[in-house]
Each structure stands twice: as structure tokens, then as C-alpha cells.
Amino acid sequence: MHGSIPSKAREEGRSRATRRLAEADADVWRLIGLEDDRQTTGLQLIASENIASGAVREAVGSVLTNKYAEGTPGKRYYSGCEVADEVEALAQSRAKQLFSTDYHVNVQPHAGTQANLAVYQACMKPGDRILGLDLNQGGHLSHGFKLNQSGKLYEAHFYTLSKDTDRLDYDSIARVAAEVKPKLILAGASAYPRLIDFARFGEIAKSVGALFHADIAHIAGLVAAGLHPTPFGHADFVTTTTHKTLRGPRGGLVFCKPEFQKAVDSSVFPGMQGGPLEHEIAGKAVAFGEGLQPAFKEYQGRVLTNARALADELKGRGWRLVTDGTDNHLMLVDLGGVIDGAEAQDRLAKRRIFANKNLIPWDTRPANKPSGIRLGTPAMTTRGLDENDFREVARIVDDVLRGRENEIDARVAALARG
Ligand SMILES: *Cc1c(COP(=O)(O)O)cnc(C)c1O
Secondary structure (H helix, E strand, O other): OOOOOOOHHHHHHHHHHHOOHHHHOHHHHHHHHHHHHHHHHOEEOOOOOOOOOHHHHHHHOOHHHHOOOOEEOOEEOOOOOHHHHHHHHHHHHHHHHHOOOOOEEEOOOOOHHHHHHHHHHHHOOOOOEEEEEOHHHOOOHHHOOOOOHHHHHOEEEEEOEOOOOOOEOHHHHHHHHHHHOOOEEEEOOOOOOOOOOHHHHHHHHHHOOOEEEEEOOOOHHHHHOOOOOOOOOOOOEEEEEOOOOOOOOOOEEEEEOHHHHHHHHHHHHHHHOOOOOHHHHHHHHHHHHHHOOHHHHHHHHHHHHHHHHHHHHHHHOOOEEHHHOOOOOEEEEEOOOOOOHHHHHHHHHHOOEEOEEEOOOOOOOOOOOOOEEEEEOHHHHHOOOOHHHHHHHHHHHHHHHOOOOOOHHHHHHHHHHO
């Protein structure tokens, strides 16, 4: 009412809307501050991580978190979805532009795993066969691991890498596919340092009458920048995360050939999920907009040259890399018994260097104490490190792994400061 003193309830409403986190919840505010310090003062070498921009985070923290928008743009189950419709349609059209594709895209999956499960549900019945890369050799848990739904609902079969080269061996994959006769063949990995020949996978799938699903969760940014062969045109389904090399908010995407649009959309909702996270979708739209700028392509190019510099310097220091190097943003270091992967991860983390332990192909050690660590360049490249900096990263990692830790903290701090 005009001129009247605001009621207590109204005052409270206003203060709820405008109070900053530091005032409203000092505990969570403090914890986020600590995490911010960890991220900005250390070396982030976890290959699946990146650093979303302030603009992406602003969209993700927006009022869109308040909105229910079950359905798809223009066909919602709630009122008031006009803005959500535009946000989601914008994310869709930018996603298609980013990958230069006319495939249909669903931008609602909450993460990469949900995107994959949505594909399976869209084209298979429980008990149907899937064929993907063995988890122990760089595959992902959503490709048929026994503790994941993909391994419980479907009959999962696996191909392996070549024992000689540690690379995908397409002739052998073709033979396994002919034996297994899967309904769906998966290509894609979490710890594979070389290019993937999606055209060849497409041919193999066709030759055995299987559908082909490319999961580009790790390499999506490189694919978008034209620095890795694209699966579009070869695959029936393409899934990805949005938070790895793509550098957006956490989330997933499913692309499909137009004939699967209906099946995929209804598999995501109501098949897998309820209301879409429109604030995350707004963040995805912002990230795709960034991805369409020339700076993004340059960034992805630096991710690659930095990975080569890191790999080269590590080899120069006597470390064997799986496949002897990398074509992409990551590498697997075979620790060769100098130290196990778990110990390496811990020792590095104490010096604020973050990397993850990883099985290497044909590892004889268990997954909790594997023979390798995985290193990636996306996050620190976002921070601005160049090739020389990554050579210093390699020397620091080498020194820590070999127990030469004098002066390490200062060298880490100097690099992290940029
Ligand atoms: C990271 C990843 C995913 C999905 O990960 P989420 O954590 O569920 O987002 C799927 N496939 C591959 C190959 C991955 O590396």
C-alpha cells in the first residue's frame, strides 16, 4: 500500500532476496572462500575439470533456479515458462551452431551420465546388448560398468585397446562387434590420449547393424574448435558433458539424428528426469556463446600445445607416457613403480597440485593403488599458462614424485599466480 510502513513479512522478503551469502550464512560462505583459494592458489591438472567464467556462474546463480519448466520449449506443463522457453531454445540453437550440426539437441540432462542413460533408454529395452571401451582401459562407468544402471539394465560387453600400442584397434573392435552383435556401440573415453576415429566406428556399427553412440564428454571443446575429428554425420547419438573442455557449467547434452528426437526427448523427461535446471541451461547458453567466439578456438589450440609441452618435458625427465604422448588435452603417466598412483596423488595434493590416480592399460595393480596418474591442461590453460609454464609444471611434478620437495611451494605459487 502506497506510503504505508512495510509489513514485517515484506521486509523479511526483501532482505531474503538481497542479503549476500556472507551475511546470510557465514559457514557456507567461508567454505566457498576456502575452495576459491584452493582453486586459485594451486595447480589444477585434473583432466576433466575446467574453470567456468564469471558470466556462466552468474547465469547459474540466477533466479531461473526458481522455475519449474517440465517439458520442452513451447510445450510445458506449467505456466510462466516464456522466459525459460527462450533461454532453452537459445541454448539449443547455440549448441547446434557450436558443433555445426543439424542434429536435434536436448540440453536438459543434469550431467553426462544422465545424457548417456537417456540415449540407452531411448533406443533399447532392458537386456539389450551394448559394446563400449573397458572401464579399466579408459572407458566411463556409464558405458556398462556393473555398479552403474548401464551395466545393470543392459548386457554390457567391452572391447579393449591394442596390447602392443595401447591404442584403439579398429580391426579388433570390428571382430568383437561381429561376435557380440550389440544393439548399440559406444565410442568415447575418460582417459584416452589419442584421437578417436568416429568415421571408422560408424562403419563398424553399420556393418553389424548396430546404432552408434559417440560420447565426447572429454573432448567436446576440441571437437567444437575443429581440433579433433567430429562424430557428427557418423553417429546416431552424440552425448557430452558441458563442464570439461567445453568450459561451461556442470551438465550434459544429448544430440541425435532427427528420427530419434521424440524418443530422446521423452527419455530425458519424463523418462529420466523431472524439471529441467533452467539456471544451468542458461549457463550452458552463455558457455556456448563463449564457444562461438574466436578466443575459444585459440584457447583450445593452447590446450593442445600446452599438453604437448607437458608431455615432452615429462618424457625428457624419464617418465613413460601411455602411447608415448598425446593428441589431446590429457596424458597418462606410467609411474613405473617409482611410486603408486594413490601415493602420487596424495603427495601432489599436499603441494597444492591436483591430479588423479588412474589405471593404465593392462595395469597389474588395483584401481585404488594404480600404476598411473592422469594429467590435463584445460584448467591451467584457462588460467593463462603457456608452453614454458607447462614445462615448469612438468619439472615440479617430476620433483615432487621423486621426493625433491625443497622450494616446491614457492614454485607452485609463482605458477598459480600466473
Ligand atoms: C565425464 C564423463 C562422462 C559424464 O560425467 P558426469 O560426471 O556424469 O557429468 C561421461 N562419459 C565420459 C567418457 C566422461 O569422461
